[in-house]
Amino acid sequence: MTPLLATRAISRRFGGLWAVDGVDLALGDGEILGVIGPNGAGKTTLFALISGSLAPTSGEVLLEGRRLSGLPAHRVVRAGVVRTHQLVRPFPNLTVAENVAVGAIHGARRAGGGVAERTADALAFAGLADRAGQPPATLTLAGRKRLELARALATAPRVLLLDEVIAGVSPAEAQALAALVRRLRDERGISVVMIEHVMPAVMTLSDRVVVLDHGHKIAEGGPLDVVREPRVIEAYLGKGAAEART
Amino acid sequence: MARLLDLAISAVLLAGLYATMAYGLGLVYGVLRVVNLAHGGVIMAGAYLGWVLHGRLRLDPYLSIPLVLVATYAFGALLYRGLVRHLPRGAAGGPASLLLLFGVWLVLRNAAYLLFTGDDQAIRTSYSTHAVPFLGTWVSVNRLAVLGIALVIPVALHLLLHRTYLGKAIRAAAQNAESCTLVGVDVERVYTVTFGLGTALAGLAGVLSATLFAFNPASGAGELLKSFVVVVLGGLGSVVGTAVAALILATVEVFAILVLPSYLTAAVGFVMLVIVLVVRPGGLFGQRVLG
Amino acid sequence: MSRARRSLAGIPLRAALPFAAAVGALALLPLVLDPYALNLVTLALVMIAGALAWNWMGGFAGQVSFGHAAMFGIGGFVAARLLLATPLPAPLAWLAGGLAAGIFALGAHPTLRLRGPYFSIATIGLGEAARLVFTYWERFTGGASGLSLPIVAGGKEALYSWALALAAAAVAASWGIRRSRFGLQLLAIKADVEAAADVGVSATLHQDLVFALSGAVVGIAGGLYASYFSFIEPNDLFGFDRSISFVLMCVIGGVGTVLGPVLGAIVFVILHQLLLASYPQLYLGLYGLLLVLIILFEPLGISGLALRVARRLGRGGPPPAPLVTSAAGPASPPGAGGGGRGLAP
Numbered sequence: 074m075t076p077l078l079a080t081r082a083i084s085r086r087f088g089g090l091w092a093v094d095g096v097d098l099a100l101g102d103g104e105i106l107g108v109i110g111p112n113g114a115g116k117t118t119l120f121a122l123i124s125g126s127l128a129p130t131s132g133e134v135l136l137e138g139r140r141l142s143g144l145p146a147h148r149v150v151r152a153g154v155v156r157t158h159q160l161v162r163p164f165p166n167l168t169v170a171e172n173v174a175v176g177a178i179h180g181a182r183r184a185g186g187g188v189a190e191r192t193a194d195a196l197a198f199a200g201l202a203d204r205a206g207q208p209p210a211t212l213t214l215a216g217r218k219r220l221e222l223a224r225a226l227a228t229a230p231r232v233l234l235l236d237e238v239i240a241g242v243s244p245a246e247a248q249a250l251a252a253l254v255r256r257l258r259d260e261r262g263i264s265v266v267m268i269e270h271v272m273p274a275v276m277t278l279s280d281r282v283v284v285l286d287h288g289h290k291i292a293e294g295g296p297l298d299v300v301r302e303p304r305v306i307e308a309y310l311g312k313g314a315a316e317a318r319t
Numbered sequence: 320m321a322r323l324l325d326l327a328i329s330a331v332l333l334a335g336l337y338a339t340m341a342y343g344l345g346l347v348y349g350v351l352r353v354v355n356l357a358h359g360g361v362i363m364a365g366a367y368l369g370w371v372l373h374g375r376l377r378l379d380p381y382l383s384i385p386l387v388l389v390a391t392y393a394f395g396a397l398l399y400r401g402l403v404r405h406l407p408r409g410a411a412g413g414p415a416s417l418l419l420l421f422g423v424w425l426v427l428r429n430a431a432y433l434l435f436t437g438d439d440q441a442i443r444t445s446y447s448t449h450a451v452p453f454l455g456t457w458v459s460v461n462r463l464a465v466l467g468i469a470l471v472i473p474v475a476l477h478l479l480l481h482r483t484y485l486g487k488a489i490r491a492a493a494q495n496a497e498s499c500t501l502v503g504v505d506v507e508r509v510y511t512v513t514f515g516l517g518t519a520l521a522g523l524a525g526v527l528s529a530t531l532f533a534f535n536p537a538s539g540a541g542e543l544l545k546s547f548v549v550v551v552l553g554g555l556g557s558v559v560g561t562a563v564a565a566l567i568l569a570t571v572e573v574f575a576i577l578v579l580p581s582y583l584t585a586a587v588g589f590v591m592l593v594i595v596l597v598v599r600p601g602g603l604f605g606q607r608v609l610g
Numbered sequence: 611m612s613r614a615r616r617s618l619a620g621i622p623l624r625a626a627l628p629f630a631a632a633v634g635a636l637a638l639l640p641l642v643l644d645p646y647a648l649n650l651v652t653l654a655l656v657m658i659a660g661a662l663a664w665n666w667m668g669g670f671a672g673q674v675s676f677g678h679a680a681m682f683g684i685g686g687f688v689a690a691r692l693l694l695a696t697p698l699p700a701p702l703a704w705l706a707g708g709l710a711a712g713i714f715a716l717g718a719h720p721t722l723r724l725r726g727p728y729f730s731i732a733t734i735g736l737g738e739a740a741r742l743v744f745t746y747w748e749r750f751t752g753g754a755s756g757l758s759l760p761i762v763a764g765g766k767e768a769l770y771s772w773a774l775a776l777a778a779a780a781v782a783a784s785w786g787i788r789r790s791r792f793g794l795q796l797l798a799i800k801a802d803v804e805a806a807a808d809v810g811v812s813a814t815l816h817q818d819l820v821f822a823l824s825g826a827v828v829g830i831a832g833g834l835y836a837s838y839f840s841f842i843e844p845n846d847l848f849g850f851d852r853s854i855s856f857v858l859m860c861v862i863g864g865v866g867t868v869l870g871p872v873l874g875a876i877v878f879v880i881l882h883q884l885l886l887a888s889y890p891q892l893y894l895g896l897y898g899l900l901l902v903l904i905i906l907f908e909p910l911g912i913s914g915l916a917l918r919v920a921r922r923l924g925r926g927g928p929p930p931a932p933l934v935t936s937a938a939g940p941a942s943p944p945g946a947g948g949g950g951r952g953l954a955p
Contacts, residue, residue, distance in 0.1 A: 126804060150810035158808070164801035166866075167794070175798045178791045179810030188791065228809050354727035405906060414674040415905050417730055418861060421676070422901030425854070429895025540738055540850065547731045582746040589735030593720045 075138045077102045077264050078154065078232050083122055083132030083142070084288075085115075092118040094288035095132065098266075100232065105258055105265045107279030107296065109272075111309055114285040116268045117159060120234045123266075124156040125149035136232070150179060153231035157224075157238055159268070161217040163209035169220055170196060170205035176227035184229035191227050198261075199223035199253065215246040222253060226261070233257060235267040239274045247271060251278055276300075284308065325456050326577070330570040332462040335469030336527055338565035340542055341549035342472060343520030345561065348550065350493040350513045353403060353416050358521050358546060359539030360424035365391055365525020366440075366534045367431055373442050380442050380530050381464060387526050388519045395518025398423065399511045424539065431536035439533040447530070465527045472520070473558040489513055541588065548592045625785065633778045640767050648770055649838075654879040655773035656834045659780040661859035661871035661878075663827035666784070668857070669866030670793055671820050672800030673722075674730045677737030678828050679852035681711035683744060685829025686836040686847045690757050691750065693837070700762045701772060704833030711829020712822045722817040725803055733853075741848035756843030759836055773834055777872075780827060784868045796820060800866075828856070851894070855882075858897055861904055864913025873912045 076099035085093045093115040100106050108116050121127040123134050125146040134142040141149055149155075155176075164172050170192055177191035196202045199219040204212060209220055218238055225233055239250045251274045257263045269275045275282060275296060282299045284292040286308040292299050299305055340362060347355045355361075365387055372383040402423070406416045450457035480486035492499050492509045499506050528534065528542070545568060553564030568591060575587045636655075640648055660682065668674045689707035692698050698706070721732040744751050751757065762769050787793040798806040799813045807813060836842045846852065855878065863874025885893040908914040 124808060126808065145812070146804070146807035147810050147812040150808065155810075156808055158805065162802050162805040164798050164805065166797055166801050171794055171797075174791075175794055175806065175811060176809040178795065182810075224809055354731065356727075356730075402902065402906065414668070414672065414726075414730070414865070415909060417674055417727055418857070419902055419905040421854075421857075422898040422905065425898025425901065426895045427898075429892065429898065432894070433891055537850075540734055544731065544735050544738070551728075580746075582742050586735075586739035586742060589732070589739045592732055592735055 076100055077104075077137060078123070078266070079135045080119075080123065081133050081135065083119070083134060084130050085118055085122055085127060086130045091288045093122060093129075093285075096285070096288070096290050098283060098290075100264055100266055103258060103262060103264055104280050105254070105267065105278050107275040107282040108266060108268045108285060109270075109275055109282060110285035110291075113287075114308075115288040116285055117236055118288075119285070120156050120236055120266075120268065123149075124154060124234060126156075147179075150228055150230075151183060153183065153229070154234065155225045155228050155230040155232070156234035157221045157236055159236040159240075161214070161221045163212075163217055163220050163224075165209055167209075168206050169201055169209055169212070172209060172220055173201075173223045173227045176224040180227045180229035191229070195223040195227035198226060198256075200249075215242040215250065218242065218250060219253070222250075222257075226257070226263075230263055232264050232266065235265060235269075237268055237270060240270045247274060254278055324454060326573050327570075328453070328456065328458060329462075330573040331566065332458070332466050333569035333573060334562070334565040335466035336524065336531065337545055337549055337569055338561050339465075339469045339472060339520065339527060340524040340546040341553070341561055341565060342476060343517035343524070344543075344546040345550040345553075346476075346520070347514055347517035350489055351403075351510055353420075354547075355514075355517060355521075356417055356420040356543070357398070357423040357427065358517075359541075359543030360427035361391060361394070361518050361521035362525040362528065362542045363431060363534060363536065363539040364394075364427050365522030366442075366529035366538070367435060367525075368522065369526035369529050370435075370440050370442050373444070380444065380526055381468075384468075384523060384526060387522045391522025391525075392515040392519035394522075396511050396515035398518065399514035403514065404507065404510070428536050428539070435536065437535055437537070439535050440529075441533045442526075442529045444530070461530050465531065468523075468527060472523075473561070477558060485509075485512065544588045544592065548588055548595060551592070552595050629778075629781065629785075633774065636774055637771070640770055645766065648766060650879065650883065652766070652770045652773045652838060653835075654876050655770075655777040656831050656838065657855075657859060657875040657879055658777040658872050659773075659834075660828050660831040660856055661863070661875040662777075662780040662784045663824045663831070664856040665860045665865065665867075665871045666787060666796075666820050667824040668860060669871075670787060670796040670800065671817055672796075672866075673725070673817065673821075674857065675733040676730055676850075676853050676857065677733030677735075677740070678825075678856045679848050679850070680737050680740035681715055681825035681828040682832040682835070682852055682856075683740065683844060683847035684714050685711040685826075685832030686842055687744065687751050687757070687832075687844070688829075689833030690759050690836045690842060693760055694757070700837055704772075704830050704837070707833035707836075708826040708830035711832065712826030714829075715825025716818060716822045718821065719818055722814060722821055737848070737850065737853045741844065741850070744848050745844040751844045754843065754845065756841060759840045759842070761840060762837045769834070769838055773838075776827075776830060776834060781868070781872060783827075784871075788868050792816070792819075854897065858901060860911075861901055862911050864911040865909075867910065867913040870911055870913040877912070 078098075078100040080096055080098040082095045082097060083093060084091060084095050096119060098106075108119070110116055118127065122129045122142070125141070125144050125148065129142055132142070133140055136152055136154060141152060141154065144152070164175065167175070173195050174188055174192045177188045177195065180186075180191045181188045193202070196205055199222050201216070201219055201223055204216065209217060212220060222235075222238060235254065238254065239247050242250065254265060254267065255278060258265055267275070267278070279296050281294065282296045283290055284299055284305050291304045291308060292302045344355060344358050347353060368387050368390060369380045369383050372378040372386060373380050378386075402419055403416060406419060446460055449460045451460060451463070480490055488499070488504045488509050489512070491504060492506050492513075496506050499509070524542070548568050549561060549564045552567060553560035553562070568588065571591060572584060572587050575584045579587070639651060643651065660678070664675065664678050685704070685707035688710040689703040692703040692706055693700060718736055721729060721736060724732055745753060787796070795806065795811045795816050798811055799816055803813050832847060835847070859874040859878045860871045861874070862877050863872065864870025882893070885896060889896070904911055910917070
């Protein structure tokens with residue numbers, strides 16, 4: 074069966090460094106796929122390659138077997154694959170609702186419905202309805218992460234690429250955001266690839282986990298199996314740690 | 320054949336001037352992420368400064384260089400302290416710093432017009448017309464001197480940036496200003512010095528240019544454009560890149576005279592800029608930040 | 611949500627009524643004004659249209675152009691040539707000039723892949739290149755001796771009415787763009803090109819459209835300006851000062867606002883008239899000084915001042931969206947990203 078989203082040997086070189094090197098990824102319809110790995114493993118670069126912000130040096134990205142790589146970022150969005158940013162990037166000169174409306178313009182074009190309805194729906198889903206008229210600067214970090222989610226949701230995506238949407242907020246907020254991610258899949262049928270540092274969230278949310286290190290995929294499988302693999306422990310804790318644990 | 324050699328030699332000599340113009344713009348952008356739109360205005364001001372020192376005090380333009388450097392450095396440092404410092408920078412700064420420095424340029428232009436009228440001027444020395452034989456053709460000593468200075472500057476800059484504490488602080492600030500503050504580097508001071516240095520280099524380019532070409536208060540737009548082409552083409556902080564980029568621009572300009580009517584040659588820089596930005600947005604040598 | 615609905619829906623009466631009243635009152639001005647004053651108001655109206663059009667590019671999309679004189683000049687000279695060579699009625703000639711300017715702007719497409727300072731410097735080059743080429747193209751522009759135009763049918767009063775119509779249309783268009791999906795996407799591009807692309811906004815397409823539109827309207831303004839002076843020369847229409855004037859009008863009034871450029875253009879025309887009469891050698895420097903002071907102390911110009919006053923009087927509503935500078939913007943460390951950051955993908 075063709076996966077919903079797949080990368081084939083996707084690679085990107087910066088100067089002499091392979092930031093992402095021959096990564097194969099497959100995301101099933103309705104799946105939540107966790108992507109973990111130490112800092113500098115190439116996770117965010119991988120997202121940039123899938124979303125079209127960066128062109129791959131080699132390899133390709135496929136959505137239901139159709140080639141996405143080579144398209145500019147805005148066309149990838151229109152195909153139904155949308156990313157959020159680790160460092161949230163709201164449009165500071167627009168209100169919260171207007172921020173979401175920018176995404177809704179393309180969501181309405183893709184999936185029908187009015188821009189206003191889509192905007193209202195995404196705001197309500199993200200719990201931001203009462204902040205609609207305010208500038209994003211008045212939101213807390215968790216609020217801006219919700220905004221980032223709402224803006225992406227408004228584009229009516231089939232696949233969401235969430236870059237550390239949970240990290241950096243209070244434990245209570247983290248739980249709320251994790252619940253939102255689950256509802257994206259359960260209620261909206263959106264498939265999710267999430268980069269996350271907050272391990273409990275990855276463990277409970279993900280159906281499957283992919284581990285990257287130095288641009289390579291070093292492990293893949295169920296969340297609990299993956300973290301027991303010696304190569305993964307080694308990547309996180311350094312050589313020797315794996316032996317010490319066993 | 321002799322004509323081609325002539326043109327090739329003038330391209331190399333001109334490249335020296337273009338590289339000199341570009342260093343200051345590149346340095347300021349590399350460290351502060353501000354495009355100094357007043358750059359062309361300072362080049363014009365440097366030219367007038369050299370011209371006044373030569374005309375009033377009988378000071379040789381090459382001997383006046385230290386004075387011009389000091390004066391334009393002070394101007395640049397003041398400009399940063401008084402104006403640029405108060406604006407947001409980088410992507411978040413939007414057009415504010417652009418517009419502000421553009422305003423400074425207009426003021427400089429008007430001041431030059433009031434002081435010196437709009438007439439064309441040039442620095443004429445006793446040796447302005449001297450030339451030495453080279454490969455069967457003649458090369459102006461003036462142009463050779465300009466090229467010589469253009470070759471000294473990158474070496475001096477390199478030594479400053481890599482061998483002194485100040486230079487290391489400048490490079491560090493270019494990489495990550497926040498960490499600099501954390502380890503006790505006075506980033507504001509580094510920025511002031513950098514802006515001063517960049518402005519002083521523009522002033523120097525002005526004097527050098529004044530020994531070769533006529534100028535008036537409206538000069539500067541072309542110089543800004545050319546500096547920018549070199550910075551974009553050559554990449555930031557790459558000495559070799561800057562030299563090669565200046566050579567490419569100068570060569571294209573010099574040889575354009577062969578095929579284009581003279582009034583169109585002024586548009587060459589612009590066309591190059593567009594081509595470069597579209598074909599190689601990262602520049603030929605990438606965008607290393609004062610590495 | 612109410613805010614979004616309001617901003618995406620039809621025209622509220624609260625804005626339409628004062629607008630209609632102002633246009634009506636201005637339409638009656640020729641009955642009371644002497645010719646000198648009427649001329650000045652005509653000029654101001656032409657400049658209002660030009661400033662508003664610049665603002666779509668510089669204020670809404672955040673692309674500061676120092677080269678709009680190119681489109682102004684092309685519009686002016688194409689209209690002038692048509693009026694001299696054909697029996698075309700003046701308004702059609704102006705439209706044709708605008709069309710030519712719009713097409714020229716589309717031709718500048720490569721520069722629109724650039725953002726921020728890259729774009730601005732490219733437009734300096736664009737403007738200078740256009741000025742040189744058209745000054746030397748004597749068979750078309752008359753070179754340094756310029757062109758004389760036939761008198762417009764209906765004389766100064768007719769010109770005034772057309773200028774008023776153009777300015778009113780430009781105000782309505784600004785208002786419409788600011789509230790449209792198109793405008794929303796322009797503002798998103800201005801804030802963060804990459805984040806905009808990541809929610810589906812094509813920066814290139816939108817900037818092409820807005821630059822062509824902006825160029826066309828500036829071109830029409832150039833045509834009216836040509837007929838208004840009935841004598842034009844390339845150094846005036848294509849001059850660097852001309853490009854600066856569009857920037858300055860918007861900065862004085864408030865970059866990115868709807869009414870700012872209108873106020874800015876009025877102030878600019880009056881100021882220009884006074885300065886040119888009393889201090890012809892000083893005006894460029896005074897413009898520069900004005901630019902520095904406004905950016906330093908009130909980046910939103912007159913609009914910013916008005917908002918401050920309104921807030922002090924206690925009826926200010928929500929704080930204005932920061933359109934020129936945004937301290938709240940994505941704080942990018944100066945070292946990050948490299949020059950590629952300024953480029954559209």
